[in-house]
């Protein structure tokens with residue numbers, strides 16, 4: 001027998017997105033339940049994530065302070081395979097300890113009166129009515145079963161999309177993310193076992209402060225980032241490899257670096273996981289159900305960053321449902337979906353064009369891209385900020401000069417530019433509303449303009 005409990009909103013997943021959504025909805029006076037499969041003190045991301053501070057402001061989440069913020073806007077140097085620095089700029093993101101951000105957001109949620117259900121196993125998502133709206137979620141904690149009834153269910157369970165896959169309306173429209181749209185990533189903070197070794201590593205790379213980054217190390221969309229903090233006796237390591245790579249993944253690339261660099265000591269903390277890097281699903285909601293964060297593929301495709309956009313999505317959901325008696329009403333869900341696509345979907349779809357192009361390059365092409373000067377500090381900075389680049393006459397002239405040496409590569413990237421703009425515009429005119437034909441027509445048009453495959457619109 002299960003005990004029935006009634007809420008306005010049930011959020012599944014207490015990572016940064018789910019905790020923020022629960023807290024924001026509760027601050028609006030909603031009765032909210034937050035369900036998490038793990039213990040709360042180990043929920044969500046447990047490593048360092050780089051996040052542009054403007055995304056905190058936009059989401060209305062207080063900017064992190066130290067020690068939650070480990071570093072602010074340190075320099076970044078992109079090196080080619082020979083170890084020559086090619087692009088140098090002030091990295092416009094902050095390094096955030098996700099353990100601390102997650103704790104803060106879950107603490108906020110608790111203070112707002114959110115009821116927490118930790119170490120819970122999801123059982124059935126019950127549906128009702130002709131439109132198949134979810135009405136209750138059965139969960140199990142030890143030998144206790146609870147039936148959580150709500151007007152709105154929010155899937156913030158990350159890549160697995162635990163409610164999405166159980167949803168009558170969304171499972172067939174939002175298919176599981178394909179391998180080609182996943183990146184295997186690993187991040188660790190390690191102690192420095194040998195300071196002389198760490199100094200020698202830095203000296204070999206020009207004694208630069210901040211983050212040293214190699215791209216295309218494992219072919220295509222792969223990256224290795226190293227930040228040595230001699231003062232703190234720590235080194236931060238980050239790797240990312242396309243999930244389709246035949247031999248490598250994020251953790252093995254990270255281990256390979258450590259084997260070659262025995263000055264790197266024991267792991268202090270960190271983790272590894274798959275990141276969805278496709279554009280957001282065409283459908284982000286259905287009556288009674290909203291997808292947010294990685295569950296909605298709202299990760300920025302340019303570099304697989306999902307924290308800031310998950311917080312933004314949580315805020316958009318809170319605003320879209322704010323003045324409605326029924327937070328899960330079809331009109332509220334349509335409003336949330338349209339807000340995200342119009343404001344952020346276009347930038348994500350635009351950078352997905354670049355991500356797919358980069359993924360088709362071999363190691364030599366990636367190296368040529370860097371050595372040619374086609375990748376500039378201005379375009380890199382825009383990508384790191386998760387914004388569209390501003391192509392002024394000086395930047396265009398700089399890129400045109402670089403293009404002369406790599407004409408074939410330049411032609412491919414030149415074709416991507418208009419496609420990025422077309423994708424951005426297509427999303428800006430998302431039709432909103434609940435009309436299936438209009439939504440399907442928009443999705444097909446956007447897919448054609450951006451060159452991606454359309455999600456099913458049955």
Ligand SMILES: Cc1cc2nc3c(=O)[nH]c(=O)nc-3n(C[C@H](O)[C@H](O)[C@H](O)COP(=O)(O)OP(=O)(O)OC[C@H]3O[C@@H](n4cnc5c(N)ncnc54)[C@H](O)[C@@H]3O)c2cc1C
Pocket residue numbers: 012013014015016017018035036037038042043044045047048049050051120121122156157158159160162185186187271272273274275292293294295299304305306307308310
């Ligand atoms: C190594 C690495 C480095 C990264 N670097 C960056 C970066 O620099 N910047 C950035 O912005 N992003 C980065 N990301 C991506 C970022 O971590 C994710 O986009 C972000 O954590 C997504 O947050 P989320 O809350 O949507 O999902 P998650 O963090 O995945 O949280 C989902 C939560 O749901 C819970 N859950 C899952 N299934 C169930 C279930 N059945 N029932 C109940 N609860 C469930 C999980 O336990 C988890 O707590 C990185 C990812 C990795 C792996």
